[in-house]
Amino acid sequence: MATKKSTRIGRIAVAPSVILLFLWMIVPLGMTLYFSTQRYNLLNPDRSGFVGWLNYRAFLTNPGFTTALVNTLILVGAVLLITVVLGILIAVLLDQPIKGRGFVRLMVIAPFFIMPTVSALVWKNLLMHPVSGFFAWIMRSLGLTPVDWFTHHPLLSIILIVAWQWLPFATLILFTALQSLDLEQKEAAEMDGAGPFSYFFEMVLPHLARPITVVIMMETIFLLSVFAEILVTTQGGPGQQTTNIAFLVYAQALLNYNVGGASAGGIVAVVLANIVAFFLVRLVGKNLEA
Amino acid sequence: MARRTSPARVAVFTALGWAVGFVVFFPILWMVLTSFKTELEAFRTPPSFLFFDWTLENYAIVQARSDYLRYAMNSIVLAGGSTLAALVFAIPAAWAMAFSPTERTRGTLLWMLSTKMMPPVGVLVPMYLLFRDFSLLDTHVGLIAVLALGNLPIVIWMLYTYFKEIPRDILEASRMDGASSWKEIVFVLTPMAVPGIASTILLNVILAWNEAFWTLNLSTIKAAPLTAFIASYSSPEGLFWAKLSAASTLAIAPILVLGWFSQRQLVRGLTFGAVK
Numbered sequence: 257m258a259t260k261k262s263t264r265i266g267r268i269a270v271a272p273s274v275i276l277l278f279l280w281m282i283v284p285l286g287m288t289l290y291f292s293t294q295r296y297n298l299l300n301p302d303r304s305g306f307v308g309w310l311n312y313r314a315f316l317t318n319p320g321f322t323t324a325l326v327n328t329l330i331l332v333g334a335v336l337l338i339t340v341v342l343g344i345l346i347a348v349l350l351d352q353p354i355k356g357r358g359f360v361r362l363m364v365i366a367p368f369f370i371m372p373t374v375s376a377l378v379w380k381n382l383l384m385h386p387v388s389g390f391f392a393w394i395m396r397s398l399g400l401t402p403v404d405w406f407t408h409h410p411l412l413s414i415i416l417i418v419a420w421q422w423l424p425f426a427t428l429i430l431f432t433a434l435q436s437l438d439l440e441q442k443e444a445a446e447m448d449g450a451g452p453f454s455y456f457f458e459m460v461l462p463h464l465a466r467p468i469t470v471v472i473m474m475e476t477i478f479l480l481s482v483f484a485e486i487l488v489t490t491q492g493g494p495g496q497q498t499t500n501i502a503f504l505v506y507a508q509a510l511l512n513y514n515v516g517g518a519s520a521g522g523i524v525a526v527v528l529a530n531i532v533a534f535f536l537v538r539l540v541g542k543n544l545e546a
Numbered sequence: 547m548a549r550r551t552s553p554a555r556v557a558v559f560t561a562l563g564w565a566v567g568f569v570v571f572f573p574i575l576w577m578v579l580t581s582f583k584t585e586l587e588a589f590r591t592p593p594s595f596l597f598f599d600w601t602l603e604n605y606a607i608v609q610a611r612s613d614y615l616r617y618a619m620n621s622i623v624l625a626g627g628s629t630l631a632a633l634v635f636a637i638p639a640a641w642a643m644a645f646s647p648t649e650r651t652r653g654t655l656l657w658m659l660s661t662k663m664m665p666p667v668g669v670l671v672p673m674y675l676l677f678r679d680f681s682l683l684d685t686h687v688g689l690i691a692v693l694a695l696g697n698l699p700i701v702i703w704m705l706y707t708y709f710k711e712i713p714r715d716i717l718e719a720s721r722m723d724g725a726s727s728w729k730e731i732v733f734v735l736t737p738m739a740v741p742g743i744a745s746t747i748l749l750n751v752i753l754a755w756n757e758a759f760w761t762l763n764l765s766t767i768k769a770a771p772l773t774a775f776i777a778s779y780s781s782p783e784g785l786f787w788a789k790l791s792a793a794s795t796l797a798i799a800p801i802l803v804l805g806w807f808s809q810r811q812l813v814r815g816l817t818f819g820a821v822k
Contacts, residue, residue, distance in 0.1 A: 266642035266645075270639045273639040274639075284672040287669075352563070363571035364567050367571075371776065374794040378576075381790065388590070428812065432810075477663055481667065483762075502665065518670070532663070
C-alpha cells in the first residue's frame with residue numbers, strides 16, 4: 257500500500273528525528289571517546305595531550321572502580337530480586353476478587369510517580385532516621401533497638417528506597433500481563449481441580465515469563481544509572497560504600513574536574529549498558545514481528 | 547466469573563489487598579501528614595497520626611520563599627516544552643512509519659530504541675562542556691533540548707503503537723471518495739489519533755517532570771526545576787521535615803494525579819509496546 261510518493265514523504269517525515277537522535281548519540285559519545293584518551297583536567301588545563309589507554313588503566317585499576325562495580329551489581333541485582341518477587345506476588349493478589357481493587361491499585365502504583373529526590377529524602381528523614389524516624393518508632397514499640405540505617409547499612413538503605421520506587425513498575429506490568437491470561441484457561445484449570453500452587457507454577461509463571469524478562473531488562477537499564485537517590489542521601493559514602501559507577505563518573509567529572517578520567521569511566525558505563533541493551537533490543541524486536 | 551467467589555474468600559483477599567496497598571502507599575501518606583504538622587510535632591516520638599494540631603504554616607512558608615514559584619514554573623516550562631518539542635518531531639515520524647512502512651522501518655525503530663539504552667553518565671562530560679561553551683548551562687532551552695531528545699525514542703514508539711491500531715479500512719474508504727492526503731490527515735486520521743497523542747503527552751510530562759539526572763547536573767538556579775528545589779533540602783538534618791514534606795507534597799501532587807489517569811499508557815510506553 258506504500259506508493260512511491262508516500263514513501264518519499266515518509267522519508268522526509270522520519271528524517272528529522274533520525275538525524276537528531278543520531279547527532280544526540282554520536283556527537284557526545286564521540287567527544288567522550290576522544291576525551292578518554294586525553295590528559296585533560298579543568299583545574300590544570302595546561303597539561304594536555306594524548307595519553308592512550310592511561311585514563312582507562314587509571315580508572316579500571318583504581319580500587320574505587322571495583323567497589324563501584326560491585327555496588328552497582330549489588331544494587332541492580334537486589335532491586336531486581338525484590339521488585340520481581342514482590343511484583344509477582346502483588347500482581348497475583350490484585351488479580352483476586354478484591355473489593356475496591358481500583359483504589360488498591362492506585363495506592364500500589366503511586367510510588368512510581370514520585371520524583372527521585374522526594375522519595376530519597378522522605379525515606380531518609382521521615383522513615384529511616386535513627387531517632388525520630390517512623391521505622392525507629394516501630395522497632396522501639398516492638399522492644400527492639402532502632403537501626404541506624406544510613407550509618408550501618410547505607411547500601412541496603414539505597415536498595416530499599418530504589419526498590420520501593422520500582423516495585424509499582426514491576427507490579428503494573430505483571431498485573432497487566434496476568435489479566436490477559438485467558439479466563440477460560442483459568443476455569444479449565446479449576447475444573448481439573450488444580451490446586452492454587454500447581455496452578456501458579458504450571459499456568460501463571462510460564463505465562464509471566466516474557467513480561468518478567470521485559471521488566472528485568474527495562475529496570476536494569478534504569479537501575480544501572482541510579483544517581484539522584486545517592487546524591488541527595490549519602491553522596492556515595494560513607495567512604496565509598498554507596499558509590500556506583502554512575503556516581504563515580506559524576507564525582508570524577510564534576511567534583512574532581514578530571515575530564516579524561518571521567519570520560520574513560522563514561523565509556524565503561526556505556527559498554528556495561530550495551531551488554532544489557534543487546535539482549536533487550538533482541539527481545540523487543542522479536543515482539544515487533546509477531 | 548465462574549470462580550469460587552465465596553464471601554469469605556473475597557473478605558480475605560480484600561483485607562490482604564488493602565493492607566498491601568496501604569503499606570506501599572504509606573511513605574507518601576506519612577509525608578502528606580507530616581506536611582501539616584509543626585516542625586516540633588514532625589520530629590516528636592511517639593509520632594502522632596491524625597490527632598495533632600493541623601497547620602498550614604509549612605505551605606505558607608514554602609510558598610513565601612520567593613524562589614519556590616520559580617522552581618515550580620521551571621518544572622512546568624521544562625516538562626511542557628520538552629513534550630512539545632518531542633511531539634513536533636515524533637508525530638510525523640511515527641505517522642510515516644505506521645502508515646507507509648518501508649523495509650527499513652523496523653530497523654529504524656529498533657535503532658531509536660537503542661539510543662535510549664545509553665546511560666547518561668556516558669555523555670555527562672561532553673554535555674557539560676558543550677553546555678558550558680555554548681552558554682546553555684542553567685537555561686531552559688538547553689534542558690528542554692536534552693529532555694526532549696532523551697524521551698524522543700519513547701514518544702515515537704508509543705505514538706507508533708497507537709497509530710498502528712488505527713484501522714486501515716477507513717483510509718481506503720476515504721481514498722475511494724477521492725480525499726487528498728491532506729484532507730485524509732486532517733479530517734479522518736487526526737481525530738482518531740488524538741487519544742493516543744494525549745496519552746503520549748501525559749507519559750512524557752511525567753517522565754520529564756521527574757527527570758533527575760540532567761536537571762540536577764545542568765542547572766543551578768535560573769532554570770532549575772522542583773527536583774533540584776527538593777534536593778536543596780538534603781543538607782540540613784532534621785528540623786526541616788515539615789517544610790520538606792510540604793514542598794514535596796506540592797512537587798508531586800500534580801504529577802501523581804496525572805499518573806493515576808495514565809496507568810495503562812504507562813505500561814505500553816515503558817515497555818515499548820512489548821506488554822499491552
